[in-house]
Amino acid sequence: MRIVVLTGAGISAESGVPTFRDADGLWEGHRIEDVATPEAFERDPATVQAFYDARRRAVASVAPHVAHRALARLEGALGDELLVVTQNVDDLHERAGSRNLVHMHGELRRALCTACGARPRWDADLAPRPPCPVCGERMLRPDVVWFGEMPYELDRIEQAVVACDVFVSIGTSGAVYPAAGYVALAAAFGARTVELNLVPSDPMIPFDDARAGRAGELVPVWVDEVIAARSS
Ligand SMILES: [Zn+2]
Known part of the structure; x- marks a missing residue:
């Protein structure tokens, strides 16, 4: 079967x-359009990286x-x-x-390299802009499908x-x-x-x-x- x-x-x-589905439509005080779209990442990568770094750490503490x-x-x-x-x-x-x-x-515990397309396992923070383990470029983003992207x-x-x-x-x-x-x-x-x-x-x-x-x-x-x- x-x-x-x-x-x-x-x-x-x-x-x-916590999720965007919570009553106020916010995720830990953030609006979807400020942290979960490609445009938000382009506009303010530091805020978006910090947001997902916090989510990654939060998930590690739940079961x-x-x-x-x-x-x-x-x-x-x-x-x-x-x-x-x-x-x-x-x-x-x-x-x-x-x-x-x-x-x-996508997965919080992966990064996506926008230079070479690699999707390495990732448990550390991305805000410090670490190099991609495959190509060495400092172009990693969370491997999370944002609104407007293809699942x-x-x-x-x-x-x-x-x-x-x-x-x-x-x-x-x-x-x-x-x-x-x-x-x-x-x-x-x-x-x-x-x-x-x-x-x-x-x-x-x-x-x-x-x-x-x-x-x-x-x-x-x-x-x-x-x-x-x-x-x-
Ligand atoms: Zn790469």
């Missing part, structure tokens, strides 16, 4: 990772929770038949044990969604991109669709099974159901 899980800000928020661990457990049962696609730039899925994972919006691995994600038997959206609204597009695509190709989110989506969104609640409560239950159904 092939399953594609899409995760969003809601699953990270339960680990204490995955039961929902992240449940998805890793599901991968243990399904192997390559489970693909987790996350919109989150933290590494909580990896730290919980997920391996078959796509970071469609990573869209072809691979789309192929997996088209081929899956179950599509699950966790901690993100089924009414907005990318979840809205993927749930429609999965449904069109005959997959069963499931939503596990704090706020249920519009009833017009074609989820076969929509459950409202915290990821920490819903995801382990759903994973148990899948594993039980598979072994029965």
Whole structure:
């Protein structure tokens, strides 16, 4: 049984990772257009680097929770038949044990060299403008997909969604991109669709099974159901 899980800000928020989805639309007091666009980086690279350096350090101090661990457990049962696609730039899925994972919006723990295109692992601060380990240029930026940029691995994600038997959206609204597009695509190709989110989506969104609640409560239950159904 092939399953594609899409995760969003809601699953990270339960680990204490703040996001733009918080009520005021700000992220630690910053507006999206000041820290999460290519134009902001061009205008004020020092502020943008400092912002992501702080985010990188903040994520290192939080831990995955039961929902992240449940998805890793599901991968243990399904192997390559489970693909987790996350919109989150933290590494909580990896730290919980997920391996078959796509970071469609990049990763805080990588840098992107705008001179040579290398994407090295990166845990230090970028504000001091360190040299790229590949080409030596001091042109590293956070390897995070900003608003107006193209997400990573869209072809691979789309192929997996088209081929899956179950599509699950966790901690993100089924009414907005990318979840809205993927749930429609999965449904069109005959997959069963499931939503596990704090706020249920519009009833017009074609989820076969929509459950409202915290990821920490819903995801382990759903994973148990899948594993039980598979072994029965
Ligand atoms: Zn480089």
